[in-house]
Every structure is written in structure tokens, then in C-alpha cells.
Amino acid sequence: xxxxxxxxxxxxxxxxxxxxxxxxxxxxxxxxxxxxxxxxxxxxxxxxxxxxxxxxxxxxxxxxxxxxxxxxxxxxxxxxxxxxxxxxxxxxxxxxxxxxxxxxxxxxxxxxxxxxxxxxxxxxxxxxxxxxxxxxxxxxxxxxxxxxxxxxxxxxxxxxxxxxxxxxxxxxxxxxxxxxxxxxxxxxxxxxxxxxxxxxxxxxxxxxxxxxxxxxxxxxxxxxxxxxxxxxxxxxxxxxxxxxxxxxxxxxxxxxxxxxxxxxxxxxxxxxxxxxxxxxxxxxxxxxxxxxxxxxxxxxxxxxxxxxxxxxxxxxxxxxxxxxxxxxxxxxxxx
Amino acid sequence: xxxxxxxxxxxxxxxxxxxxxxxxxxxxxxxxxxxxxxxxxxxxxxxxxxxxxxxxxxxxxxxxxxxxxxxxxxxxxxxxxxxxxxxxxxxxxxxxxxxxxxxxxxxxxxxxxxxxxxxxxxxxxxxxxxxxxxxxxxxxxxxxxxxxxxxxxxxxxxxxxxxxxxxxxxxxxxxxxxxxxxxxxxxxxxxxxxxxxxxxxxxxxxxxxxxxxxxxxxxxxxxxxxxxxxxxxxxxxxxxxxxxxxxxxxxxxxxxxxxxxxxxxxxxxxxxxxxxxxxxxxxxxxxxxxxxxx
Numbered sequence: 038x039x040x041x042x043x044x045x046x047x048x049x050x051x052x053x054x055x056x057x058x059x060x061x062x063x064x065x066x067x068x069x070x071x072x073x074x075x076x077x078x079x080x081x082x083x084x085x086x087x088x089x090x091x092x093x094x095x096x097x098x099x100x101x102x103x104x105x106x107x108x109x110x111x112x113x114x115x116x117x118x119x120x121x122x123x124x125x126x127x128x129x130x131x132x133x134x135x136x137x138x139x140x141x142x143x144x145x146x147x148x149x150x151x152x153x154x155x156x157x158x159x160x161x162x163x164x165x166x167x168x169x170x171x172x173x174x175x176x177x178x179x180x181x182x183x184x185x186x187x188x189x190x191x192x193x194x195x196x197x198x199x200x201x202x203x204x205x206x207x208x209x210x211x212x213x214x215x216x217x218x219x220x221x222x223x224x225x226x227x228x229x230x231x232x233x234x235x236x237x238x239x240x241x242x243x244x245x246x247x248x249x250x251x252x253x254x255x256x257x258x259x260x261x262x263x264x265x266x267x268x269x270x271x272x273x274x275x276x277x278x279x280x281x282x283x284x285x286x287x288x289x290x291x292x293x294x295x296x297x298x299x300x301x302x303x304x305x306x307x308x309x310x311x312x313x314x315x316x317x318x319x320x321x322x323x324x325x326x327x328x329x330x331x332x333x334x335x336x337x338x339x340x341x342x343x344x345x346x347x348x349x350x351x352x353x354x355x356x357x358x359x360x361x362x363x364x365x366x367x368x369x370x371x372x
Numbered sequence: 373x374x375x376x377x378x379x380x381x382x383x384x385x386x387x388x389x390x391x392x393x394x395x396x397x398x399x400x401x402x403x404x405x406x407x408x409x410x411x412x413x414x415x416x417x418x419x420x421x422x423x424x425x426x427x428x429x430x431x432x433x434x435x436x437x438x439x440x441x442x443x444x445x446x447x448x449x450x451x452x453x454x455x456x457x458x459x460x461x462x463x464x465x466x467x468x469x470x471x472x473x474x475x476x477x478x479x480x481x482x483x484x485x486x487x488x489x490x491x492x493x494x495x496x497x498x499x500x501x502x503x504x505x506x507x508x509x510x511x512x513x514x515x516x517x518x519x520x521x522x523x524x525x526x527x528x529x530x531x532x533x534x535x536x537x538x539x540x541x542x543x544x545x546x547x548x549x550x551x552x553x554x555x556x557x558x559x560x561x562x563x564x565x566x567x568x569x570x571x572x573x574x575x576x577x578x579x580x581x582x583x584x585x586x587x588x589x590x591x592x593x594x595x596x597x598x599x600x601x602x603x604x605x606x607x608x609x610x611x612x613x614x615x616x617x618x619x620x621x622x623x624x625x626x627x628x629x630x631x632x633x634x635x636x637x638x639x640x641x642x643x644x645x646x647x648x649x650x651x652x653x654x655x656x657x658x659x660x661x662x663x664x665x666x
Contacts, residue, residue: 205457210456210459372426
């Protein structure tokens, strides 16, 4: 009986979403447009400036100091050599220089790396030791696509569930359901599963549809990515339930959902890396589910990581889902 | 002895500083249509919501078939709220099927659709239904589980006269099946036509209860005579109370013969004389007063 009631709610909610053409269309079109926009915007050279990461800048040798005094090169301080080398491999940085030990890393496949190396070695070739790395270029587009997919999922999860529940509460639909044998658990489960199915279908559609005409990186397993997105969707839908658990005003719900979604959109590493961000911001970002979905999806798509590599993010998302679900169900009111 | 279908004992509901329901007792037997009447703010909606199980009483006891409200009640009760939103983009047929799937016992949907005159609108989106069609769908939803008891909260509010009469016929059909109906309404003619028993609530208490005819008989032993006001120029010298109304006057009396004789003696034409009995409207105003309630 429980399953029959659950399925009745699930089917009806799915039909409602699919028949709402404008909402469905927007859910699909928006992320496609964003990805296409980025593909177009970053299809050419980003800029003329070279980018060089510097290790041990404070203890730079005289030869290094001379190089560091050059104009039109973007020098930035690096603390983690391992991470910086990966960036050289991905062409995100043209060169990594250990200013104290006079050692440098360039990507043998990078034209910019080749040019900046020539500038470094203008005076005396013997002063710097070369370390060659190789790796395919990771463009900003490759880097940003996992974040856009995750972000689109976040909006669909938060507003698609949170807003809908508040609307039903306000117009009395939930009150009518309360007068039936339906339990809150059955109702909320149907909402979650319905939205998860729809998010996964829409995300798959956007992923493969966009991939047809925009060549972004996907080195990992599709199944692993599916699992990350499924867990991420569950976590963010559950967050939507928490927001919608008692509110009766759509305006209030909209405000609260924006309060959650906007900081997540900007401070979850969707658009820019949080590596150099202030520790406080990094701590806040750690709380956001979007941070973990984006990071895990990016690792799989860009680095070809496996589930074990992203297990920390999966664990956090699972924990958040459980906490949000329990709290949302406990706090839920029909009217 | 078979217990009453629904028994309410000393029901009380307080909101922060308002006593919405103040110790009411009602016993409902199977197969009757029970009307709960009262001005706005009298406590009838709160009472009905507690009976429907969607609001909790502060104190008191409600027994359904001799047992506290619970799963059995939810499965055997049909509820029609005054205003219920239905899901957008879903058809009438799908809405009925969804609600039917919530219950272990389901009515024959084809038969229900026919009885509620929904055949023509089955594939129509809920959003496109007119007021009358929508109310009939909400009634069908209330009947989808073959309920033993049906709560109808102001079911004809906002409907045109034809749609109201049509709805009354549907309710009479349900009554004929022996189902118990709890009806709240602001229309006294509706209560008089449909209800076997009524209770009038005010300030959270039941102030009158019984069959409509018995209540009228107990409260009134007079009738009202109506005459066009052009017929009587001087009202002062007549030895009975006269109320001026718009376009006519009303004389309330328990002795029609005496009044008619006096009117003839005063050469007042009786050509347009109308005599009407007291109605539930009169009783309602008599018991609850005429001041505006908000």
C-alpha cells in the first residue's frame, strides 16, 4: 500500500514537471547556453601574458630575482609544489619556478611554456635546472563545465522541490493530502525521487547534448560521474526540503532559497578555484554541498579520478543528505 | 449497542488568546446529513478541521465508530474543503486516479465520473475547469474511497444557482446511499433543503441544535406579512409592530386573522399581501444577531 501511494504521487509529480514545457525547457536550455557561451568566449587565446608559479619566492636567488623583475609576466606565489606541477601539466600555468633552488618545470607540449623558458634562459642556460612534464591542456572550459552542470542541478533541486512544496502548502494542496492516508514520509520520498529522476535525465541530456558540439574534457568513468551527481542531487534536494519544511510564503521561500543558492554559486569553486582564497572562505565553502559535487565531478571529468579518489566528497554528501533529510522530515508541516 | 458513527465530547480548541471552540458535544448517527452553521469566526471551521483530523484539539474526545480518530477514520472519511488547489498540468482523470490510489478501498471510478457529471472533462487540465466543474471534481475526490462519512465545507460557495441546484442533487444522491454527511454552509436554504439535523454555533459554542423544522417551531410561533409600502401611508396608529424594508413593510404576528381584519378596517388593500413562514435565515439572525462579523 505504501508503495502504491508513493508511486501515485511520483507519477503525478513527474507528469506535472514534464508537461510544464516552459520550466522543462528552461532547465535544459539554460545550462546548454552557459556552456556554449563559455566555449565561445574562451575559444581563442585568453591573453598575451605568461603565467609563472614561484616556489620559495622569499629566498629567491639573484638569477631568479632578475627573472622575477620582468614585466608582462604574471608571477604568483606557490606553496604546494605537487599541485603546481599538475597545473603545468594541464597548461593552466606556463611554468613553475623554484626561485631558491633555480629549478623549473615546463610542459613539453605547451607553446607558452616553450616561450617563457626561452625568456628565463636568455642570459645563462647553466643557472637553471629543467624538469619536463607533459599532459594535455585543460582549458577553462574543461574546468568550468563540471561546475556548471552541478550548479544547474543545484537550482533545479532547491527551487524544484523547495518552491513547489511551499506553493502546495500555500494553496492548500498539502492540507488536502494530509486528509488522506498519505504520510509525510511517503509524500517527501516521492518528491525527492521524482526530482532526482528528472535532474539526472536533464543533466544527462545537457551533458551529452552539449558534448556533441562543445568538446569538453571527460577522462573519468561515466558511471562514477552519475553516482556523484545522484548523490549531489539527493543532498541538494534534501537541503531544499529543509528550507521548505514549514514556510507558507513563496516570497519567503524564494528569498531563503536565494540565500542558499547565490553564495553556493559563487563560493563553491564553480567559476574560480578556491585554492588561493582566504581560509575563512574555504571553510564556508566546505559546508556547501555544491562545493563537493563540483570538486568530485571535476576530479572525475578532468583528472580521470575514480570513486576512491573522490570518496571524501562522497562521504560528505552522504552525511549532508542524511542530516538534511532527517531534519527536513522532522520539521515538515503539512499546513 | 452499536456506537454512534461520530461522537464529540467536550471539544475545546484554544489559539494563543482566542478560544475558538468552547466545549461542544455532538453525536452523529449513520445516514444523516448534519449541518453546522454559524457566522464567520463562530468556530465551525476549526471544529470541522478537528473532526477531519487535520487540526488538533486542545482537549476533548472524538470517537469514530467508538474509537479515537486514526488510520481507519482516514481511510473511511471523504473530505471536500471549501477551496483546494489541484495539481497543474494534471487531468481530471489523473487526479481522480491519484487520489484513488491513496486508499485501500476504491469506488468504481467510471461510475463516480458519471455520477458527478465529469465525463466530458476527463481529459481536461485541472486549471481549465469552471467553478462548478471543479466543485464536482472535488466532490468526486471526496467520494473516491467509498467513504462512510463525508465532510463538505461550504461546497456551493461561489456557484451560480443552476450549479448549486445541480450540486444539491448530487448530495441528495449521496444521502440516498445511506452515507453520513457533515455540511457547513452559509446558505440557510441549502441547510434547510439538505440537512436532517443542524447545529448553530456562535462564539465557539453550539447555541441551537435539532432538525430545521423543530428549531423553527421551538423559536417562532409567528409569520410575516409583507405589503408594498405604497399601500400604507400612516403606520403609527396600527396596533402591531411594523418594520420598514426596501419597497415594502413587514408585520410580524402570531394571529394572521386579527392583522388582516385590522388592515381591512383601515381600508388597506390586500391585493399584494404576501404571508411567509419563518425561515432558517430568520432563526440564524435571531440567534446570532445582526451585527457584521469579520
